[in-house]
Amino acid sequence: MGPPGAGKGTQAKDLSARLGVPHISSGDIFRGEMAVGTELGEQLKKFVNAGQLVPDDLTTRIVVKRLGQADCSKGFLLDGFPRTLEQARSLDAEMLQDGGKIDTVLYLDVTPDLIAQRMAGRRMCKKCGASYHTVTLKPKTEGACDRCGGELYHRDDDRPETVKDRLRVYAEKTAPLIGYYDQQGLLRRVAADGTPAEVQARTFPLLGL
Numbered sequence: 001m002g003p004p005g006a007g008k009g010t011q012a013k014d015l016s017a018r019l020g021v022p023h024i025s026s027g028d029i030f031r032g033e034m035a036v037g038t039e040l041g042e043q044l045k046k047f048v049n050a051g052q053l054v055p056d057d058l059t060t061r062i063v064v065k066r067l068g069q070a071d072c073s074k075g076f077l078l079d080g081f082p083r084t085l086e087q088a089r090s091l092d093a094e095m096l097q098d099g100g101k102i103d104t105v106l107y108l109d110v111t112p113d114l115i116a117q118r119m120a121g122r123r124m125c126k127k128c129g130a131s132y133h134t135v136t137l138k139p140k141t142e143g144a145c146d147r148c149g150g151e152l153y154h155r156d157d158d159r160p161e162t163v164k165d166r167l168r169v170y171a172e173k174t175a176p177l178i179g180y181y182d183q184q185g186l187l188r189r190v191a192a193d194g195t196p197a198e199v200q201a202r203t204f205p206l207l208g209l
Ligand code: AMP
Pocket: 004, 026, 027, 028, 030, 047, 048, 049, 051, 052, 053, 054, 055, 059, 079, 080, 081, 082, 083, 084, 087, 157, 166
């Protein structure tokens, strides 16, 4: 977990590969639905493009369904879910039912100034969701993804006006999860300033990697 722009997606991609478990990003799932233009996608757009959270029941239903697929049977890395106390409690209940538990919660900690800078320059691949930055993490060919050649775009919800709303929502709804997981002894804080490689070098040892 961490505020928008903390680098959750970037870190999660390498970490899930290293752990050999799927990377489950609620944001990626939602963007996939929105890109295809399904009825669900149209419903999600209203919330996502306004920087608002998708309602808890809808979000939890979609993510829990994804966790039920075979590739998640030996574990998974969640990115961007849960984002509210209600989602966290629903996840706990679901996992308990399946005899599972959360091992660790990584909290990527960054300052608001750095968030604004990262999100203004963030570019994302339309095809595979990889993240780039116009200054700090440029692709080899401008406008194209290094991994899959997909087109890079600036997310509508990364525009400065929307980022402000997302940060407000984060402070109000998601930040309380820090205490929730800390009390359970699951939280590990990572200073998330610096390059992706630097953050990764701080993260892996916390998981014994
Ligand atoms: P992300 O890619 O994680 O920044 O998510 C992009 C957007 O998708 C968020 O700003 C929300 O509008 C929506 N979203 C993603 N995950 C959740 C969640 N767990 N609960 C509610 N909305 C979510």
